[in-house]
Amino acid sequence: MATLKDISAELGLSVATVSRALNGFPEVSARTRARVQEAADRLGYKPNRIAQRLVTGRSGMVGFIAKLNADMTADQTFLEILTGLTAALAERDVDLVLSVDQHDDPVTVYERMLERGILDGFILNAPVPNDPRVAFLQSRGIPFVMHGQSEPEVHYPFYGIDNRAVSRDAVGLLATLGHRRIALLNGDIRFSFAIDREEGFREAVAQEGLNTPEAFIGHETPSESYGYTEALAMLSGRRGAQPTAIVCGSTLIAAGVMRAAKDLGLSVPADLSLIAHDDALPQFRAVNFDPPLTVTRSPLRDACSPLANHLIDHIAGGEADTLQTRIRAELIVRESTGPVPKGGTDPWP
Amino acid sequence: MATLKDISAELGLSVATVSRALNGFPEVSARTRARVQEAADRLGYKPNRIAQRLVTGRSGMVGFIAKLNADMTADQTFLEILTGLTAALAERDVDLVLSVDQHDDPVTVYERMLERGILDGFILNAPVPNDPRVAFLQSRGIPFVMHGQSEPEVHYPFYGIDNRAVSRDAVGLLATLGHRRIALLNGDIRFSFAIDREEGFREAVAQEGLNTPEAFIGHETPSESYGYTEALAMLSGRRGAQPTAIVCGSTLIAAGVMRAAKDLGLSVPADLSLIAHDDALPQFRAVNFDPPLTVTRSPLRDACSPLANHLIDHIAGGEADTLQTRIRAELIVRESTGPVPKGGTDPWP
DNA sequence: CGGAAAACTCAAAACGTTTTAAATATGGTA
DNA sequence: TACCATATTTAAAACGTTTTGAGTTTTCCG
Numbered sequence: 184m185a186t187l188k189d190i191s192a193e194l195g196l197s198v199a200t201v202s203r204a205l206n207g208f209p210e211v212s213a214r215t216r217a218r219v220q221e222a223a224d225r226l227g228y229k230p231n232r233i234a235q236r237l238v239t240g241r242s243g244m245v246g247f248i249a250k251l252n253a254d255m256t257a258d259q260t261f262l263e264i265l266t267g268l269t270a271a272l273a274e275r276d277v278d279l280v281l282s283v284d285q286h287d288d289p290v291t292v293y294e295r296m297l298e299r300g301i302l303d304g305f306i307l308n309a310p311v312p313n314d315p316r317v318a319f320l321q322s323r324g325i326p327f328v329m330h331g332q333s334e335p336e337v338h339y340p341f342y343g344i345d346n347r348a349v350s351r352d353a354v355g356l357l358a359t360l361g362h363r364r365i366a367l368l369n370g371d372i373r374f375s376f377a378i379d380r381e382e383g384f385r386e387a388v389a390q391e392g393l394n395t396p397e398a399f400i401g402h403e404t405p406s407e408s409y410g411y412t413e414a415l416a417m418l419s420g421r422r423g424a425q426p427t428a429i430v431c432g433s434t435l436i437a438a439g440v441m442r443a444a445k446d447l448g449l450s451v452p453a454d455l456s457l458i459a460h461d462d463a464l465p466q467f468r469a470v471n472f473d474p475p476l477t478v479t480r481s482p483l484r485d486a487c488s489p490l491a492n493h494l495i496d497h498i499a500g501g502e503a504d505t506l507q508t509r510i511r512a513e514l515i516v517r518e519s520t521g522p523v524p525k526g527g528t529d530p531w532p
Numbered sequence: 533m534a535t536l537k538d539i540s541a542e543l544g545l546s547v548a549t550v551s552r553a554l555n556g557f558p559e560v561s562a563r564t565r566a567r568v569q570e571a572a573d574r575l576g577y578k579p580n581r582i583a584q585r586l587v588t589g590r591s592g593m594v595g596f597i598a599k600l601n602a603d604m605t606a607d608q609t610f611l612e613i614l615t616g617l618t619a620a621l622a623e624r625d626v627d628l629v630l631s632v633d634q635h636d637d638p639v640t641v642y643e644r645m646l647e648r649g650i651l652d653g654f655i656l657n658a659p660v661p662n663d664p665r666v667a668f669l670q671s672r673g674i675p676f677v678m679h680g681q682s683e684p685e686v687h688y689p690f691y692g693i694d695n696r697a698v699s700r701d702a703v704g705l706l707a708t709l710g711h712r713r714i715a716l717l718n719g720d721i722r723f724s725f726a727i728d729r730e731e732g733f734r735e736a737v738a739q740e741g742l743n744t745p746e747a748f749i750g751h752e753t754p755s756e757s758y759g760y761t762e763a764l765a766m767l768s769g770r771r772g773a774q775p776t777a778i779v780c781g782s783t784l785i786a787a788g789v790m791r792a793a794k795d796l797g798l799s800v801p802a803d804l805s806l807i808a809h810d811d812a813l814p815q816f817r818a819v820n821f822d823p824p825l826t827v828t829r830s831p832l833r834d835a836c837s838p839l840a841n842h843l844i845d846h847i848a849g850g851e852a853d854t855l856q857t858r859i860r861a862e863l864i865v866r867e868s869t870g871p872v873p874k875g876g877t878d879p880w881p
Numbered sequence: 882c883g884g885a886a887a888a889c890t891c892a893a894a895a896c897g898t899t900t901t902a903a904a905t906a907t908g909g910t911a
Numbered sequence: 912t913a914c915c916a917t918a919t920t921t922a923a924a925a926c927g928t929t930t931t932g933a934g935t936t937t938t939c940c941g
Contacts, residue, residue, distance in 0.1 A: 230897085
């Protein structure tokens with residue numbers, strides 16, 4: 184492993200000059216810089232992160248902590264995030280240190296990783312209101328970036344979608360098609376994204392002059408079986424007048440709803456309209472549904488690069504307020520949504 | 533953040549003595565050690581890992597590279613390994629640096645991670661015969677540990693199960709129950725573990741004086757649907773006399789076989805005996821099958837701690853030959869295996 | 882009490898980098 | 912030629928630890 188000293192010896196220069204040349208300082212002559220660069224390439228020089236960190240206080244490594252569900256499974260999105268993140272970070276020469284959280288207390292793992300003092304910052308996901316990790320990291324002055332936002336107004340860098348708008352777009356489309364009884368199968372309501380979706384849903388429904396009874400608003404960790412059982416209950420009529428449209432928190436839930444509709448002999452979209460939010464996970468393609476699924480779409484993969492960049496820029500001193508991005512998910516109308524069926528035009532009480 | 537210098541100044545000792553006292557060197561007096569310890573506690577001293585690493589040449593970090601399937605999904609076991617590994621490594625104060633491999637060439641990612649010179653070693657999984665990663669890392673002199681073995685006889689540290697024995701145990705049990713027509717639904721045959729299972733299977737079958745036609749030996753990436761379609765083909769009689777027992781490479785495959793049996797009106801174990809290898813993934817519990825599944829069991833989670841320890845010991849200078857562990861999977865007989873059905877006692881030609 | 886051995890402690894170097902302050906080279910002007 | 916400003920380079924300090932080799936103190940024995 185070549186060091187600065189090796190290069191300086193090779194060229195008869197001081198390490199200081201070599202360091203400056205490689206780091207693009209202005210006071211080194213063009214000729215020298217070229218010689219140094221050539222030698223560095225030739226010897227395969229890569230700066231030693233550990234030594235850099237000791238003197239600068241930066242390590243070029245960031246942490247990510249995967250939070251497992253109670254049953255020790257990870258949510259669908261974890262792997263997708265990991266893949267995108269390592270690629271995006273590698274692009275900027277940053278390494279990802281991973282840990283898995285099996286604790287009750289969400290901050291202990293962060294604390295433990297911080298103790299070693301080798302991390303420049305963290306990437307957080309799945310924010311909850313009043314997120315304790317935010318309070319902890321802010322109190323310690325550790326940079327981080329959030330995928331999503333714990334609250335509507337925050338003072339840290341983030342990248343995420345407008346989840347209220349997701350619901351507004353979905354409800355708006357359905358209302359335009361004449362639907363009056365619109366149900367919601369949301370994700371786990373502990374998370375901020377699900378809260379936003381639900382609030383956005385209620386607002387949009389109200390704005391259309393409609394109402395959705397509590398029995399037709401569900402929230403749970405997304406799964407096919409959750410979609411199936413809930414849809415079965417809703418569509419069977421057991422809870423009152425059946426919805427003519429269902430908004431799903433994920434394509435996984437939509438798959439379950441689809442199966443329930445089939446089992447009940449209902450056809451999509453003739454009897455039931457279906458719209459889901461689509462993270463564009465490669466395992467589960469909304470286009471391949473039968474019929475192809477209408478979605479609000481925002482590929483999880485697209486978030487990774489901005490997340491990495493926001494964090495790296497923040498570590499380098501960028502202001503948090505300038506590193507906040509909220510994008511709008513794309514509404515893609517396919518064949519799972521259609522006009523309200525003739526018999527279904529009465530609103531819920 | 534208190535440093536050694538702070539403590540030495542506080543006590544009027546040299547940093548050298550303080551360092552020795554805290555690291556348990558024998559040549560420091562009991563009195564001094566006590567004073568130092570007290571001061572360290574009082575000042576909340578934590579050694580700076582970066583500085584430690586700079587001088588010792590060890591970073592206290594090891595790499596793990598997740599290999600994705602062509603469809604960008606990870607295999608079932610990935611998360612389980614990650615969870616166990618980070619926990620086991622944390623136990624010994626080592627961090628895990630993760631990368632995700634999306635390349636064709638399996639060594640480029642290792643090469644890139646090595647460039648930085650911050651990794652002490654690697655943890656590898658899913659070995660294939662003549663594994664190029666092994667050749668690469670050995671040529672560079674980089675320590676690593678393997679989950680499993682690329683070949684029967686290797687010269688690197690590993691931890692894994694005896695996969696030939698897995699098949700022998702399964703076939704042995706079934707033969708004892710009188711089965712003559714035993715099929716195999718194996719995992720992806722590119723991997724060493726599947727090759728070993730298959731060879732073990734053929735050996736064991738031959739030893740019982742039996743034979744299994746190629747049409748009744750399958751190998752593919754484990755999935756429920758793979759188990760379902762293959763079992764359906766085998767049990768329908770389309771390929772010749774139906775097997776009376778099937779050995780499955782994973783519980784996931786067994787789930788598919790179970791469904792196929794049900795669809796064909798066959799009951800387990802009256803008409804068909806079923807045995808699978810069980811990694812004990814929390815998502816998929818063999819006990820909860822109906823009927824509970826007979827398995828060769830070896831919790832993946834159990835491998836993580838030995839893997840971490842073997843690697844760390846190897847990095848510390850332990851000989852590779854002393855850090856090789858091959859364990860025997862446990863045969864757990866439950867209700868999915870039973871005596872051969874009356875009409876099924878004829879062997880295959 | 883003297884001396885040697887044993888027990889303990891210390892100063893300094895080392896790890897590989899960045900950065901400060903000082904030194905040297907270069908060029909231009911008087 | 913002498914001088915000054917500017918451009919370029921250097922030596923040395925710093926980050927916080929471990930470790931080497933060299934003291935220094937204590938203990939023990941005659």
